[in-house]
Amino acid sequence: MRADARSNHERILAAARALFASDGADTQVDAIARRAGVGVGTVYRHFPDKDALMGALVRERFIAFNEQLREAISKGEQQPFAALCEALRANSTALAEDAGTRFAFMRGGERVFAHAHDEVEEYLALTNVLVDRAKRAGSVRPDFDVADVPMLMCGVCATIDAGKGGAGWDWRRHLELVLAGMAAAVAEPSVTSGGTP
Amino acid sequence: MRADARSNHERILAAARALFASDGADTQVDAIARRAGVGVGTVYRHFPDKDALMGALVRERFIAFNEQLREAISKGEQQPFAALCEALRANSTALAEDAGTRFAFMRGGERVFAHAHDEVEEYLALTNVLVDRAKRAGSVRPDFDVADVPMLMCGVCATIDAGKGGAGWDWRRHLELVLAGMAAAVAEPSVTSGGTP
DNA sequence: CTGGATCAGGAATGGTGGTTCCGCTTACGT
DNA sequence: ACGTAAGCGGAACCACCATTCCTGATCCAG
Numbered sequence: 452m453r454a455d456a457r458s459n460h461e462r463i464l465a466a467a468r469a470l471f472a473s474d475g476a477d478t479q480v481d482a483i484a485r486r487a488g489v490g491v492g493t494v495y496r497h498f499p500d501k502d503a504l505m506g507a508l509v510r511e512r513f514i515a516f517n518e519q520l521r522e523a524i525s526k527g528e529q530q531p532f533a534a535l536c537e538a539l540r541a542n543s544t545a546l547a548e549d550a551g552t553r554f555a556f557m558r559g560g561e562r563v564f565a566h567a568h569d570e571v572e573e574y575l576a577l578t579n580v581l582v583d584r585a586k587r588a589g590s591v592r593p594d595f596d597v598a599d600v601p602m603l604m605c606g607v608c609a610t611i612d613a614g615k616g617g618a619g620w621d622w623r624r625h626l627e628l629v630l631a632g633m634a635a636a637v638a639e640p641s642v643t644s645g646g647t648p
Numbered sequence: 649m650r651a652d653a654r655s656n657h658e659r660i661l662a663a664a665r666a667l668f669a670s671d672g673a674d675t676q677v678d679a680i681a682r683r684a685g686v687g688v689g690t691v692y693r694h695f696p697d698k699d700a701l702m703g704a705l706v707r708e709r710f711i712a713f714n715e716q717l718r719e720a721i722s723k724g725e726q727q728p729f730a731a732l733c734e735a736l737r738a739n740s741t742a743l744a745e746d747a748g749t750r751f752a753f754m755r756g757g758e759r760v761f762a763h764a765h766d767e768v769e770e771y772l773a774l775t776n777v778l779v780d781r782a783k784r785a786g787s788v789r790p791d792f793d794v795a796d797v798p799m800l801m802c803g804v805c806a807t808i809d810a811g812k813g814g815a816g817w818d819w820r821r822h823l824e825l826v827l828a829g830m831a832a833a834v835a836e837p838s839v840t841s842g843g844t845p
Numbered sequence: 846c847t848g849g850a851t852c853a854g855g856a857a858t859g860g861t862g863g864t865t866c867c868g869c870t871t872a873c874g875t
Numbered sequence: 876a877c878g879t880a881a882g883c884g885g886a887a888c889c890a891c892c893a894t895t896c897c898t899g900a901t902c903c904a905g
Contacts, residue, residue: 610802619796625796687883
């Protein structure tokens with residue numbers, strides 16, 4: 452690969468990172484090219500289409516997520532629930548700065564995730580370690596499942612996206628409520644039935 | 649207003665109701681016109697633009713929401729928390745059949761909600777009755793706020809939308825988790841700090 | 846230094862979908 | 876029955892964007 456090509460590849464990724472992060476999937480390829488200081492054609496020389504470009508960034512993000520998870524796993528052996536919460540908070544905070552990955556979580560489906568298949572798989576495996584540990588410690592409701600985590604994160608993503616819309620909106624509140632719900636069953640086994648204490 | 653015009657108005661609304669419900673905001677105006685058996689021009693004679701048409705349907709939906717809330721309020725005096733949960737479950741179930749209103753919750757912002765301002769206001773007021781009651785009964789965490797409800801519903805909407813994407817995804821689980829979180833603080837005041845029991 | 850393979854640029858293409866416009870049709874009061 | 880205001884249809888318009896393609900520039904091996 453020629454040296455100038457490699458440098459352009461980086462510039463394109465950097466531009467896309469910045470623009471997808473702030474504008475999400477609406478970001479136009481032309482804008483990315485302009486910001487990278489190259490022509491549109493060059494963008495398409497390096498990535499087959501827009502989805503692939505987004506996919507590359509989503510992949511990066513999941514690698515970062517997995518790093519955060521590994522850290523939580525190694526630090527939180529004594530306090531499994533706290534470790535799980537910390538990891539999810541860290542993931543969410545990162546998501547708050549990355550509209551592109553939020554989009555992938557919510558609407559991207561296979562189209563974008565396909566480019567990060569392995570990383571997503573690892574993400575689930577790592578999360579499972581934390582969830583399992585907390586379940587064994589009895590601090591997470593037994594009917595909770597790892598597959599619920601992306602679902603909950605998807606909800607948080609929506610809250611972040613809509614967040615500019617109104618006073619009193621704070622995705623952190625949403626997240627804390629959800630974390631509380633994960634644990635609640637221990638103290639309150641039959642909330643599902645809707646009974647008043 | 650001429651009789652045929654009134655009838656067309658209804659047909660357009662009905663067609664839009666069906667299509668927005670299943671396809672969400674992607675629904676094309678041409679498709680609505682075709683289904684209603686009229687020309688596009690006629691659609692635009694009755695509604696200034698696509699947003700106004702969606703807005704009219706969102707308005708209808710909120711009127712239905714408010715009906716559900718009033719019912720929960722009158723039936724649930726003895727079990728405030730159960731009443732609140734029932735109302736939110738009913739709202740969510742309706743939302744699951746209405747991609748248009750989900751869109752409005754998540755991305756529509758003022759553009760769509762503007763057409764249903766009064767109804768949304770009433771929605772918040774009625775929800776507040778249920779929340780307040782449950783809080784006074786001590787079954788909902790004291791730091792909970794009515795303004796959090798639309799935020800949580802927004803999360804549920806995202807889950808519903810993404811729901812076709814994977815096994816193990818079930819917006820009902822999401823909702824129940826959130827409901828549990830609303831109440832959890834009573835039994836577990838410091839979940840936020842992340843401690844293991 | 847130079848040939849040719851690699852790469853870049855950006856105007857042009859093509860498809861999509863909201864909105865407008867205007868000649869024709871229809872309902873309905875008199 | 877008729878005149879006219881209200882209503883209708885749908886082709887045409889336009890803005891927007893991803894993607895392509897071809898000409899000219901650029902690297903670097905030999």
